[in-house]
Amino acid sequence: MDILIPLMVIIPIASALFLNLLHKNDSTIKIIAIITALILPVIALITPYGSHYFGGYAPLAQNSTIAQGLPALITGTQLFQFHPAITYVFGSAQQLMIFILVLISFFAIYTSINETKKPSGVYAFLMFMGTASVSAILLSDDIFNLFVFFEIAAMAQVGIIVASGIKDNYETALKYILLGNIAGPLLLLGIALLLGITGNVNITDIIFSIKNGLVDPYSPAILMALGLLTFGWLYASGLPPFHTIKSAVYSKALPHGAALLQAFSVFSMVAIGVIILRMFAYIPFTSTAIIGISLLAMVLGITMAIVQTDFKRIIGFLAVGELGYIGIGLGLGTAFGITAGLFQAVNEAIITAFLFIGFGTVLYKTRTSDTRKLGGMMFVNPKLALLVLLSGLAMAGIPPLNAFQSKLMLIQASIQSGLPELGIIMILLSIVTFMTFMKAFYTIYMRPKPAELEILENKIPKSTIISLVIFLIICIILGLFPQIATNSLQTLATGLV
Template sequence: MSLPNLLIPLMVIIPITCALFLNLLHERIRTVKVISIVVAFALPIIPLFANYGTHYFGGYAPLIQNPISADLPTLITGTALYIFHPAITYVYGSAQKLMIFILGIVGLFAIFISLYEVKKPSGVYIYLMLMGIASITAMLLSDDIFNLYVFFEIAALAQVGIVLVSKIKNNYETALKYMILGGIASPILLLGIALLLGVTGNVNITDIVYSIRNGLINPQSPVLLMACSLIIFGWLYGTGLPPFHVIKSAMYSKALPTGAALLQAFSVFSLVAFGVIIIRIFSYIPFTHVFLLAISLIAMVLGITMAITQTDFKRLIAFLAVGELGYIGAGFGLGTVFGITAGLFQAVNESIITALLFIGFGTIMYKTKETDMQKLGGMLVATPKSALFVLLAGIALAGVPPFNAFQSKLMLVQASLNSGLPEIAIIMVLMSIVTFMTFMRAFHTIYLRPKPVDLEIKNEKIPKITLVAMVIFLAICLLLGLYPHLATNFLQGLAMSIT
C-alpha cells in the first residue's frame, strides 16, 4: 500500500485520536492550544495531499483484485460474490476532495476563533468540534451504509455536545428535544438500513446498486420501497429539512457562533452524503425525485417565511440556512447530471456563506451579549469592518454576482428549466429575493438604525482572527464566483457517476 492512499483513513483517524487526547488534557491550556492549532491546520491540508483512490479497511479488497483469486473455483468466481466488497470501503474522489477541504476550512476557522475569543480555551469544546468534523468526513468518504449510520450517530451526539457547552439560555432544553426526536428518527433510519440489508444481504452501497441494477433482486419489491421511505425519513432528521426544520434552527441558535457555523456545515454535508446515497440506490423509483423536489420546495418556503417573522437574529440566520438547504435538495431532486452538480456546488457555497454569516453576526454577540433584534441598533459605528463583511456575505447568500451562490443558483435555475420545470426556477428566484429582503431587514435593524439608549456595547476589540477568517471566507466566495469551474470540475465526476 502506497503512502498517499494511507492518507484517506487518516483524514478520519487524526481528528478522532487528537479529539480523544484533548479531552484528557484538562487544565493544560498551552498544550491544548498547540495541539488544536496543529490539528486544525491538518484538517484542510490532508485532503489536498491525498491521492484519489479507494481504501479497504484491513486490506480486504474484493476477490477480483486479490492475487489468490486465480485458484478459486468457478463456483465463486462465476457469481457476484467475486466482485463484492468484503470490508468497509472508503472512496476518495475529486468531489470528496473539495467537500472535505471546505469542511476543513470551516473547521479550521471555527477552532481558531474559539481558541482566541475566550480567555481559557476548553479542551472539551475542541474535542466535540473535531469529533463532529471527523464523523462528517467519514460520512462523505464511506461507501458502507452502516458505517455511515454509525458516524451519523456520532455526529448527532457531537452536535448535541456543541450545544450543551455553549452556556446560552435554554440550551439544555433544546438539546434534549433534539435528542428525543433523534431517538425516534435514528432507529427508523436503522430500520431502513436493516430492510435494505435484508433484501440485498449487503451493506456496501456499490454492491447494493450492483444487485439492484443487475436483477439479483426484484427492484419493485415493496420492502425496498419501505427501506427508501425510512432512509429518507432519517435523512430529513439528519439534515433538518421539514418537519425537523424547527428543531434544527433552534439547535443553530443555541450554539456559540463558531459552533453554529460548524453545525450548519455538518447539516449541509450530511445532506450531501445521504442524498448521494439515496440518489444512487433509489433513483430508479420515479417517486423519489418527486418527493425530494417536494420536500425541498417545502423547506425553502417554510424556512424563508419563518425567517422573515423572527425577531432573534441567530434564529433568523438559522431559518435562512434551513431554507437554503432546500436549494441543494432541489438539485438532487432534479436528478440530471447538471442538476446534481449544481446542488453539490450550492452545498459547498452555502456551507461557507452561512458559516461567514454566523461568525459575522457572532461579533454582535461578542460585543453586546444580545441577540434580540428589537434591542439592537447602531452597531455600524462599533464594528464597521465586520459590518461590511456581513453585508457582503448577505449579498452572496442572496445570489448576487460576482459571488459564488450566484453561479450555483444560476446553475440550479438552468437545470430546472432544462428539466421542463420552470415553476421551480420561479420559486427559487422568488425565494432568493425574499432571502435578500429578510437579510437586509436584519442588517438594517442591527447596524443602520439609531442606537437604542439602553444598549451597552462592550469596549473589547474583536479578535483579529475573526476578521481574518471572514476575509478568507469572502475570498473563497469571490474566487468560486469568478471561476465556478474550479468547483464544478471537481464535482461533476461524482454527479456523473451517481445518475
C-alpha cells in the same frame, strides 16, 4: 489503496481524544487544536483519489492473488464482485467537500480559541469528533459505517449545544437527541431491510444487486427502506419536519459552533442525498419526493426567518431555506442539476459559516442576539459591518459572489429539465432571502442605537476578522471562477445519472 484516506477521519478522532484528556491545560490545547485543524485541509488536498479497505481487501474481481484457489461457490457467484471490507471512496467531489468542511472546522476552532478566555479541550473534542464523523459520512461506501458516524455526529452536535452555556441549551439538546433516537433506529431499520434483501451493507454492492436483477427493485421492503433512509436524511440535514429543531440547535450554539453545525448539516445532506439517488433514482417518485421536500424547506425556512427576532434563529431558518436549493439540484436528476446542487452545498456551507461568525461579533460586543434590543452597530465597527453585509449579499445570490453562480446554474438546470416554475420560485425566494437579511442588517447595524443597549469595550479578536476576510475571498474566487468547484463536482454528478 491509499493510507492517507482514513487519516482524514483518524487524525481528528485521535486529536479529539487527546484534547479531551488535556482539559484545563490551555496553551497545549490551543497548540494541538490549531495544528490538527491546519493539517486536515492539507491532507484533503494531497491525498490521491482512490479507495481504502478497512480490515479486508479489494473485491476478488480486482484481486487475483486472493481469488486463486477459492471454490467456485465464491468465485463463480456475485461474491466475486462484492466488497468484503468497509470501503472508503475518495474522489474529486469528496476532496472538495471535505476540504471545505475542514476549512470551516479550522476557522470555527481558530475563532473559538481566540474568543474564549479559557479554551476548552472538551469543546475542541466535540468539534473534531463532529468533523471526523461528517468526513467519514462523505467518504464511506458502507451504509452501516455511515450510520455509526451519523450517530456520532448527532452526539457531537448535542455536545456542542450543551457546551455553549446559552440559556435553555439543555432543553434544545434533549429535544434534538430525543428526535435523533427516533430517526437513528429507523435509519438502521432501513439499512437492515437492505441487508436482508441484498445480503450487503456496501452501497456499491447493494446497487449491483438492485441493478442486476438479483433482487426485486420494486419489492415493498426496498420501498420501505427508501422511506426509512429518507427519514434519516431529513433528520441529518434539518429538512422539514426537522427544520424548527435544526434552527433551534443553531441558535443555542455559540456562533463558531453554529458555523460548524450548519456545515455538518449541509454535508450530511449531500452525502446521504447522493446515496439515496445512487440506490433509488430508478424509482420515479424519488426525484419528485426530493423536489417536494426541498420546496417545502425553501418556503418554510425563508418565510419563518422573516418573523424571527433572534439573529441566530434568522440565519438558522435562512440556512434551512438554502438547503432546499441543494435538494432541488439533486432532485432534478440531471448531471448539470446535480452539479449545481452540489456547488450550492459548497457555497452554502461557506456563506452560512461566514454569516454566523460575522453576526457572532455582535454577540461578542453586546452579549445579546435579540434584534429588538440591538441597533447602531455600524458605527461601532463599519468595516466589520461591511463584511457582514457582503456575507448576506452572498447568501441572497448577488453577483459576483459564489451563490449567484450556483443559483444561476440551478435556475438553468430547472429550465433545461422542463420545470421553469422551479426557477421562478427560486428567484422569488432569493428576493425574500435578500429582504429578510436586509431587514435584520438594518435593525442591527443601521438604525439608531437603543439607549439601553450596552456595547462592551472588548475588542473583536483578529482571528475573527481574518476568518471573515478569508471566507469573503473564497466567496469571490468561487463567484468569479466557479469551474474550480464545478469541475471537481461534475464527475460525481455524471456518475449519478
